[in-house]
Amino acid sequence: MIVKTKRYAIDQKTYINVALKQWLRDNWKYIFIPIALIFVNAILGLTGIYPNIWIYVTIFVLTILYVLFWAIQITGISQMEQSKPLFEKYIYEIDSRQILMRINAKEGGLLKWEQIKAVEKSKDAYIFFLDNEPAMRGIKANWFAKFVTRGLAKAQFLYLPYTIFNSEHDQKFLETILRRKELILEAGK
Numbered sequence: 001m002i003v004k005t006k007r008y009a010i011d012q013k014t015y016i017n018v019a020l021k022q023w024l025r026d027n028w029k030y031i032f033i034p035i036a037l038i039f040v041n042a043i044l045g046l047t048g049i050y051p052n053i054w055i056y057v058t059i060f061v062l063t064i065l066y067v068l069f070w071a072i073q074i075t076g077i078s079q080m081e082q083s084k085p086l087f088e089k090y091i092y093e094i095d096s097r098q099i100l101m102r103i104n105a106k107e108g109g110l111l112k113w114e115q116i117k118a119v120e121k122s123k124d125a126y127i128f129f130l131d132n133e134p135a136m137r138g139i140k141a142n143w144f145a146k147f148v149t150r151g152l153a154k155a156q157f158l159y160l161p162y163t164i165f166n167s168e169h170d171q172k173f174l175e176t177i178l179r180r181k182e183l184i185l186e187a188g189k
Helices: 012-047 054-079 081-087 143-151 168-180
Strands: 091-094 098-102 108-112 116-121 125-130 157-161 184-186
Touching: 012 054, 012 081, 012 157, 054 081, 054 143, 168 184
Parallel strands: 116 184
Antiparallel strands: 091 098, 098 108, 116 125, 125 157
């Protein structure tokens, strides 16, 4: 059986919101670094070993700049010419072998299930996260390019809202495929 969806294109606002939420979910634990630095500086300041108020400002500004850097990167993806295919309208044909994304009868793309890292089931859509590790192997890049690419790994996804499925049966069949392939995650995990 093949699940054939209605024609759909993700809008840039939805893309940016989903990508930023994913980035925050993956990187929330790094907030403890500036908190620890502020705590250590507070101890040093209260004991009189090294009283300095500028470290608080520096830590705060660097934290804001780090978050802004990633927000700009994610927003920039949606503005690039190379990312234009992300926002085209596709008809998705999904079966147990592959996901066929058709622009029209002659144009489209193909995703094998091996290219999907995980699928999150949120309250209103399936989010298919793509695996970019095989593509990164063998590419020679400096440390900064690799850092940015790893940070944006969750920004490569397909967003399929429940409304594009023609029937509830199609949606259940897709979920069966996802469970069989052990790809599905519940939202927030």
